[in-house]
Amino acid sequence: MEKDLKLIGPFRQLLTMDHISLKGAIKDNELQIIDHAGILIEGEIIQEIGDFELLCQQWQERATIIHLEGDQVALPGFVDCHTHISYAGQRANDFALRNAGSSYLEIAESGGGIWSTVSQTRASAEDELVQLTIDRSGFLLRQGITTIEVKSGYGLQVEEELKILRAIKRANDQTAADLIPTCLAAHMLPRDYKGSAKDYLDLMEAALFPELKAQQLANRVDAFIEKTAFDAETIRPYLQRAKEMGFDLTVHADQFSTSGSQVAVELGARSADHLEASTAIEIELLAHSDTVAVALPAASIGIGCAFTPARKLLDAGASLAIASDWNPGSAPIGQLLTSACILATMEKLSNAEVLSALTFRAAHALNLHDRGKLAKGMRADFSLFQTNNYQNITYYQGSMQPSAVWKNGKEVFSIER
DSSP, rough: OOOOEEEEEEEEEEEESSSSSSSOOOGGOOEEEEEEEEEEETTTTEEEEHHHHHHHHHHTTTTTEEEOOOOOOEEOOOEEEOOOOOOOOOOOOHHHHTTOOOOOHHHHHTOOOHHHHHHHHTSSOOOHHHHHHHHHHHHHHHEEEEEEEEOOOOOSSSHHHHHHHHHHHHHHHHSSSSSEEEEEESSSSSTTOOOOOOHHHHHIIIIIHEEEEEHOOOEEEEEEEEETSSSSHHHHHHHHHOOOOOOOOEEEESSSSHHHHHHHHHHHHHOEETTOOOOHHHHHHHHHOOOOEEOOHHHHHHTOOOOOHHHHHHHHHEEEEOOOOOOSSTTTTOOOOHHHHHHHHHHHHHHHHHHHHTTHHHHTTTTTSSSSSSSSTTTTTEESSSOOOOOOHHHTTTTTTEEEEETTTTTEEEEEE
């Protein structure tokens, strides 16, 4: 009879990311590190974590043993809880203009920015968007990212938003990573819409929200609260209606000005993302809420602005996640670990804080509780790094990439292939 059990090891070190608080600062000595470890998997689920030799003795007659050579460190699969990877075209001109002195807001007001990508994405076929999303998902998967949130928001018409979300759903069926769709129809007021911001949001509520449910395209709704998008008072009823319909909420908040995080906290959003402009007031609000603060350091690098005050958020007691924000405008780098390590340097984050922000805290921002840790009952999502010391993963600031990636109990990437 074919064995459904697999035992993988030995790992020089295995970081479980278990038994760590969901909120607040974390010291490195809080990390649970198992030396000479093994992972016992049945199907897609972890059954046991422990000493490899002891597990071999216990399970060698019933499990297929996958014996690793050399030094390997195992980490839970990373969770990228904020991306915009379903889009067409590029915005290299925006980058050049910013570096020449134009601000993000000035570029947006002149017809660049988000609207430029909307125009290019509307012009693309759904099949093209599917393939682009698959390709970018594969790039992230090879970085050890096994769960990827993907937003719409480059359609800004009912049918165009549905096109993007259908593309994400189809791409999810064709990639090893899990793609978690989010509706960002409230990315900005489209330039070709003749009514008011309220009229536009009312249209999305009435015509788009029911289709998201009917076609099972997304269970998450996002909104950009900013001068170039929607103000707090206008967006609040829209998000409240989404919540009443059963959608999880997330908010683009405090990127250039404040008010977004307050809306997120008031409405019980799963996360408030960006937060580069957050002050002591917003930090305290987030710290005393269940809303995860999501830092997007690649956007700070891409725009050349301040970083999310991650150290202050953690010290105040907030839950911090870090995401790539991969998008064609402000964060085209698409490198989660590199940008997280740069944030760690600028904000003085411990390794434990960085790795928590990329694993179980990021999973919590997506309302996913079956991943982000290596423990019994969790999904068998993990990455292998060829090193004898987990500290080297952040020390090399992203230049050390996984040697193998496992998703749902199967190896889906290896540098040997």
